[in-house]
Amino acid sequence: MKSTKIQMLARAAVGAALGLAAAPALAGKADDTLTWSTDREVAVVDPYYNNTRELVIMGHLGWDALLFRNLETGEYEPLLATEWTWVDDTTMDLTLREGVVFHDGTSFGPEDVAYTVNHVASPDSGVLTTNNVKWLESAEVTGENTVRLKLDAPFPAALAYMAGAIFIVPEGHYDSAPMGADGKPDYSAVDPVGTGPYKWTDTRAGEYVHWEANADYFEGGPKGTPSIGKIHFRTIKESNTQLAELLTGGIDWVWDVPKDQAERLEGAGPVQVENAKTMRISYLTFDVAGRSGQEFFKDARVRRAVAHAIDREAIARNLVGPASVVIHAACHPDQFACTGEVPQYEYDPEKAKALLAEAGYPDGFEFDIYAYRQREFTEAVIGDLARVGIRAKLSFLQYRALRDLIWGGETPLAHMTWGSNSIPDVSASTSHFFSGGKDDPSGPGGDGDVVAMLGKGDTTVEPADRAAAYQAALSRIAEEAYWVPMFTYAKYYAFSEDLDFTPTPDEIPRFYAASWK
């Protein structure tokens, strides 16, 4: 807080006049409290019973997973497990770290791992993050210090989930769950206990969650030892209010700051700004089958015209941020087998007009475009399309509502984003969208050739063969222009200039590794 004497006097005067004292917000280096804020309410502090990004972040604060993924090397390192070996495709033996204690003082052992896995794998547990746990079948204690995991079926991404989503709770943790109104135990109401570098202290639903450094956190782990005394989370819905609090020292860290604000924030107060890449991509998806009743996009020439009409470079540069890159294939460049070696559509309004004329629309046409995120990006797309004579009418919806429409084939063109659940493999993006499922632009069943190529990639083990299969699929998708892949998202972080913090591309801020300068 950088307030001058005059301001302090004025504040005191106003406080006295109103018969009150403005309680100083607990934030900043002086209080050894890192306060971070997003616009989302957090009521449940349990990574299994709250499927928001906030809880992924807090999951790594309050709990430890079995493994740790080193973002620089991409390798998995020991965390709660020190060794792991596949017995067969669906069985894994783990040796656990010794000398680890939970926040409640009990010591960590194989029973805890078995309890956690068996709880979350049970259908009765009602875990909200089903995708994270559904590959697990069970776990059993096999020794003083060892445990065996059983999988439902072979699962290539098991290590990624073990490092990113399976947080270990102490044995019997959920036994104290109170009965919910529906007569089932409400597991989400249990107070958080983990082994993580920070210890939960307090929650006010929808307002804040408080953590403090775990003084007993084990030494020599990949997460290091916590440096900042307290970490507080606060919900602030309105972005202006977030920025106002950041500028006045009420909070220390925000993200998702739009580019224009971020650039102006830097000089306006004691704040540093960083633009970091993310795993999220932006894309346009067409109603290729003509199910929406607006059949313009059944014609590949019209789809290609749209691709030529949009100045993706200008959007990425002017609206998204310097860490954003234009993409040409239907996947994130950081994903395995995501190649840029596909047919590309350069920005060329004249070519777009020519293609439209060829397709029988010399004067353009009018249609509906749908979007749910960053309205200004979609507005820029609409502006570019207008220039070649395509008049788009925007419907801006909530994500869930829009997804229903897309699944029902009701959107001629939708401007969407996809984060691939942070999985660095095209199977989490291209295969999700083009294997003939509900999200497939060609409708259920998809494009048979693409479905076959992706199927081959998904089941092949040899990396080079996988890559070849995916490249064929990606080329075909680009050739037919089922999507217009737009750009990768870049995220602006703004935080106190006292804070030593490094953004990561997986959008999981490591607050446990942050420190004061």
Place this chain on the structure above:
Amino acid sequence: MSDQTLDLAAIRATAPTPAAKLRKRAFGHAGFVFGAGVLLVIVAMALLAPWIAPHDPYDQVLDRKLIPPVWFDHAKATWEHPLGTDMLGRDYLSRLLYGARISLLIGFSAMAISLVIGTSLGLAAGYFGGRVDAVCSFIITTRLSMPVVLVAIAVVSLIGSSLTVVVLVLGLLIWDQFAVVTRAATMQMRQRDFVAAAETLGSSRARIIFGEILPNIAPGLIVVATIEMAHAILLEAALSFLGLGVQPPLPSWGLMIAEAKGLMFFEAWLITVPGAALFFLVLAINLLGDGLRDVTAPENRN
């Protein structure tokens, strides 16, 4: 409020003010003159937008975004964009001119819808009385007890917002004042001699309602109309703030303010320009309404 309306209607009915006298009062009334003048200017801006706007309001040039207005001592400020450009590099003056159309359209259409609904209910309740009145009053009370802002937000966010949806939702929500005022005024009017006379002469009900009663309560309705038009314009701005107003790239003033809010702490002009426009529009409509009330019924305002 209804009492004033009644008196004013009564005066019109029994002792019609000579038009000349009315005109004189109108032009002597500063608020009325100012309100009417500003509103005229805004309507003219809206009508003439295609001819006076320097650019296409939808034409974006991303590399020329956020140019400040000419009165800023800024290297990028240029007379090519007298009011600067917005976040997508669109000419702000042109958007403001075209925005006048949308804002007026929203205010006027929503008001017109609510006028029809509210007046019909009020006339029916006031004229027929008895059970009809009970039913109409019940509908009015029910509507009054639903929180307007909350319901508008819920409905718009669930259906998905567009110009039509916003106008319809607002129109369907803000008719209560029309109904309340019309009902009370009609009830009073019903007891007047000229209505009784018309009834004995055998005039049809429709003729009595629309030929005798409606013209006599009209001045009061015009005042309500101005209030509700301003109300609708501000509600649209509030919806826009929550991302539920008209859809871009349509340049409504409410939407322009809402879009600029993110930069409010850094580029204050971005919100001040459409904000001032909206402010003067609502101010003008309100002053016009106040003026009309004073001019038609001066005894209410000494």
Place this chain on the structure above:
Amino acid sequence: MLAYVVRRLGVAVLVALTVSALTFSMIYLSGDPAVALAGEAATQADIESIRQYYGYDRPIIVQYFDWLGRALQGDFGQSHYLRAPVAEVIFERLPTTMLLGALALAFALALSIPLGVLAAIRPNSLIDRAALTLAVVGQAMPSFWFALTLVLWFGITWRLLPITGSDSWANFVMPAIALGYYVTPAVMRLTRAGMLEVLAADYIRTARAKGLRPHTVLFKHALRNAIIPVVALAAVQFGFMLGGSIVIETIFAINGLGYLAWESIQRADLPMMQAIVLVLSLFYIVLTLVADLLNAWLDPRLRTA
């Protein structure tokens, strides 16, 4: 009087029932709650099981009466998102919004009643015109702009007041002003009109003629009578403010009912939405009921209306 009270109560109950039915159906007609609940990565089977679990597969009439029956016992179900009983969450947040509403109303009355009285004492004077200007200007500024301007000046530039939170009284100063400012014009106009009418009345003239001191006449006789409709209006405005605090609560991050409503709309938390709309409507119904009964008690002519 008793007959009037009974009839008025009956209407209030019927209105409450109608509002509850409207709210219930409006929200159900708008989309599939099960899909919303299931989240981003759900399969059709997940959605189906959620639908059955929450009973969304039953006919809507059955669902409504089921809901109403429970609601009458104070059970509004579980919030889908917050995973807590809806009634509990609402009663946790209601005091904050009530406090905000009360402070805003207090601010509005403190500003508008003196101005209204002054304007009525000296019609067409400078103060009358100033009050009128304040009223029209107040009505012409979008509330979020006004609120953010307060934040810019008092929060960032001068740093006089905390921007967010609800821990201390200082937190409520800006929100109360921002919310209260919008009801100021209506209250002020009504006070002014009432005062003008009363001041012209015979008994005031008599009081004056009797040589009572001007301010005794003004406050003991005139204001007391002129204030009655203002009290009724204030009650109604209070109900309005509870519902209208969405924007203000969002800007100042006040964890009240308006904020909860907006959040619930965004995450399609149906039980929560239904309960909030109903609770706010009930507030309004009760407030108007009280205002009506009060008026009827004061003015017997109204009882037959």
